[in-house]
Amino acid sequence: MPERLDRILAGNRVEEVGRRGKFLFLRWRRGSLLIHLGMSGSLRVVPDRAPPERHDHLDLLLPRRLRLRFRDPRRFGLVRLAGPKPLAEPPLADLGPEPLAEGFDGVVLRRAFRGRRAPVKVLLLDGRVVAGIGNIYACEALHRAGVRPDRPAGSLAERRCVRLAGAIREVLARAIEAGGTTLRDFRTAGGEAGWFRRELSVYGREGEPCPSCGRRVRNDRLAGRSTFWCSRCQT
DNA sequence: ACACGCCCCTGTTAGC
DNA sequence: TGCTAACAGGGGCGTG
Helix, strand or coil, rough: CCHHHHHHHHHHHHCCEEEEEEEEEEECCCCCEEEECCCCEEEEEECCCCCCCEEEEEEEEEECCCCEEEEEECCCEEEEEECCCCHHCCCHCCCCCCCCCCCCHHHHHHHHHHHCCEEEEHHEEEEEEEECCCCHHHHHHHHCCCCCCCHHHCCCHHHHHHHHHHHHHHHHHHHCCCCEECCCCCCCCCCCCCCCHHHHHCCCCCCCCCCCCCCECCCEEEEEEEEEECCCCCC
């Protein structure tokens, strides 16, 4: 084990397990590990005897003959050493507000959007504006709020920002209750599929009728990402 | 500061 | 049936 890693981890207790946006972190007294699962990563606790399989990249040795195993087929994920205050340094320090934290509301969103001409969806996906919103929930929140994904962010009046902030919080909270959205790989911590996919209004439903108005759901490419939306409900 | 496009990589699936 | 191309949930970085 590299010396710095050894000095931080070996024999020492994990003081904190945390999350900021989509980054996870494990914190020891002298440093921490940032972990991001990217699009296809997973962390599982496995017995020592379980042999590593294809795409298993890292084991953290735990007490009781267990291991925390990081797997990431697509390698869009990340494990990186950081200091003892991971929240205080990039990339975590650069993240915008947590959408489910107290104080996240339309006023905060309006302030972040002010003067910006980029499409509102692009800003929702930008962690520096709001932390942790991915493509699925950006699409869903915009639909729920009745906002066109390509509308210049700065053109949204405050009341629409209020509605959008509320939609973001509702969609995320509901998705968490349902155990997340399993399209293919994603599993809950318990290894089960997440059931929010059944509740998606537009994401992955190109050509199907909008659940609000019946018009066919569109899928346009915006900033290189699939963008599902209803051209009647979302203005 | 901001907007935009491209890149990383592998696996699955749609289409021919 | 088998091959190829397109696409996928994310984020960082370079350019203008």
